[in-house]
Amino acid sequence: xxxxxxxxxxxxxxxxxxxxxxxxxxxxxxxxxxxxxxxxxxxxxxxxxxxxxxxxxxxxxxxxxxxxxxxxxxxxxxxxxxxxxxxxxxxxxxxxxxxxxxxxxxxxxxxxxxxxxxxxxxxxxxxxxxxxxxxxxxxxxxxxxxxxxxxxxxxxxxxxxxxxxxxxxxxxxxxxxxxxxxxxxxxxxxxxxxxxxxxxxxxxxxxxxxxxxxxxxxxxxxxxxxxxxxxxxxxxxxxxxxxxxxxxxxxxxxxxxxxxxxxxxxxxxxxxxxxxxxxxxxxxxxxxxxxxxxxxxxxxxxxxxxxxxxxxxxxxxxxxxxxxxxxxxxxxxxxxxxxxxxxxxxxxxxxxxxxxxxxxxxxxxxxxxxxxxxxxxxxxxxxxxxxxxxxxxxxxxxxxxxxxxxxxxxxxxxxxxxxxxxxxxxxxxxxxxxxxxxxxxxxxxxxxxxxxx
Numbered sequence: 001x002x003x004x005x006x007x008x009x010x011x012x013x014x015x016x017x018x019x020x021x022x023x024x025x026x027x028x029x030x031x032x033x034x035x036x037x038x039x040x041x042x043x044x045x046x047x048x049x050x051x052x053x054x055x056x057x058x059x060x061x062x063x064x065x066x067x068x069x070x071x072x073x074x075x076x077x078x079x080x081x082x083x084x085x086x087x088x089x090x091x092x093x094x095x096x097x098x099x100x101x102x103x104x105x106x107x108x109x110x111x112x113x114x115x116x117x118x119x120x121x122x123x124x125x126x127x128x129x130x131x132x133x134x135x136x137x138x139x140x141x142x143x144x145x146x147x148x149x150x151x152x153x154x155x156x157x158x159x160x161x162x163x164x165x166x167x168x169x170x171x172x173x174x175x176x177x178x179x180x181x182x183x184x185x186x187x188x189x190x191x192x193x194x195x196x197x198x199x200x201x202x203x204x205x206x207x208x209x210x211x212x213x214x215x216x217x218x219x220x221x222x223x224x225x226x227x228x229x230x231x232x233x234x235x236x237x238x239x240x241x242x243x244x245x246x247x248x249x250x251x252x253x254x255x256x257x258x259x260x261x262x263x264x265x266x267x268x269x270x271x272x273x274x275x276x277x278x279x280x281x282x283x284x285x286x287x288x289x290x291x292x293x294x295x296x297x298x299x300x301x302x303x304x305x306x307x308x309x310x311x312x313x314x315x316x317x318x319x320x321x322x323x324x325x326x327x328x329x330x331x332x333x334x335x336x337x338x339x340x341x342x343x344x345x346x347x348x349x350x351x352x353x354x355x356x357x358x359x360x361x362x363x364x365x366x367x368x369x370x371x372x373x374x375x376x377x378x379x380x381x382x383x384x385x386x387x388x389x390x391x392x393x394x395x396x397x398x399x400x401x402x403x404x405x406x407x408x409x410x411x412x413x414x415x416x417x418x419x420x421x422x423x424x425x426x427x428x429x430x431x432x433x434x435x436x437x438x439x440x441x442x443x444x445x446x447x448x449x450x451x452x453x
């Protein structure tokens with residue numbers, strides 16, 4: 001996540017996949033537990049999403065404990081700027097001289113990277129902690145061959161943040177519980193007319209937003225319609241649901257309800273939203289994820305104790321309020337072992353430590369993430385942590401969806417981002433943008449893998 005960056009599934013906060021001791025075809029030689037471990041290096045690559053670097057704080061804590069338990073082993077943390085992570089990590093994984101033993105892997109990339117030979121298949125069944133992870137989240141870390149390639153350490157849900165103070169100021173109801181998309185558009189119009197200096201509705205909107213645009217905007221809309229993105233082994237490239245989703249996006253921008261394009265069509269858009277626009281109450285409604293509270297926590301990049309007094313977080317309704325009434329999307333990050341790395345067994349041992357009950361709780365509380373571990377989810381210190389959305393997120397899980405688990409997903413996701421940006425910039429009508437999207441996906445995956453509804 002998303003961010004496409006960080007993410008979690010609350011009520012679902014269940015079991016996750018942890019790489020088992022094993023990595024088949026281990027080229028690591030002797031492991032820390034089975035022989036001389038002196039002068040060995042375990043490289044750990046992860047995304048540094050902002051200057052607060054909560055992921056780095058968590059992994060530094062694990063590094064200290066791991067090195068103490070493994071004399072002679074050095075853990076080398078390799079932070080990669082978040083905006084560059086998706087392009088840099090494949091380069092590291094593909095080269096034996098740089099392949100990390102441990103890397104943060106977005107769950108939507110598991111299939112593509114495992115098929116490319118970048119990830120080591122892991123045997124998790126012998127790991128005693130494995131039963132503490134949710135089965136649904138475990139499934140997201142499996143490749144097409146049904147082998148596990150990553151151990152999830154977080155999950156997430158998405159919904160609508162709305163500013164209660166701004167709503168009261170213009171006479172909109174508080175609490176606000178939109179029942180359909182028209183309710184959102186009506187509220188946005190009221191804000192636009194009465195508070196012209198406020199951004200009525202924020203959503204990730206272009207190619208620079210990468211997976212955040214795909215998942216947090218387009219798929220949040222699409223899965224609120226009658227049409228899925230992928231069905232029976234085929235990508236649905238033209239459908240009433242796609243057109244409805246694009247029409248909603250077009251309504252937001254053509255009516256002036258969205259943010260300035262110069263502000264939203266950049267790789268820094270998400271950070272600006274979390275650290276500037278929302279804390280300064282410049283946004284009335286934002287379509288985003290539960291992880292924003294991590295930014296506003298005492299340890300976050302923009303501490304804001306009053307955040308959830310100002311903004312409430314509500315479920316995203318389906319297009320016309322049709323059953324089940326609401327929708328959400330859930331993703332998550334995993335720790336994986338690089339297939340071309342040297343110390344694979346040590347990498348697996350590091351992962352077991354990093355995502356045990358103690359350290360996963362530490363991470364979840366630090367980052368505002370939803371835990372995939374059932375035992376952590378039941379921990380009252382975690383679940384009742386002030387300034388978080390864990391209780392609400394659990395309800396959102398009831399309505400959630402996950403991205404298609406196929407190797408073609410990354411290229412389709414890129415085509416979605418291009419389609420959305422064309423509509424946002426008025427470069428194409430919703431109908432034309434959908435037609436061009438269909439052509440792009442067909443060229444990429446083949447006509448036999450696409451379908452029109």
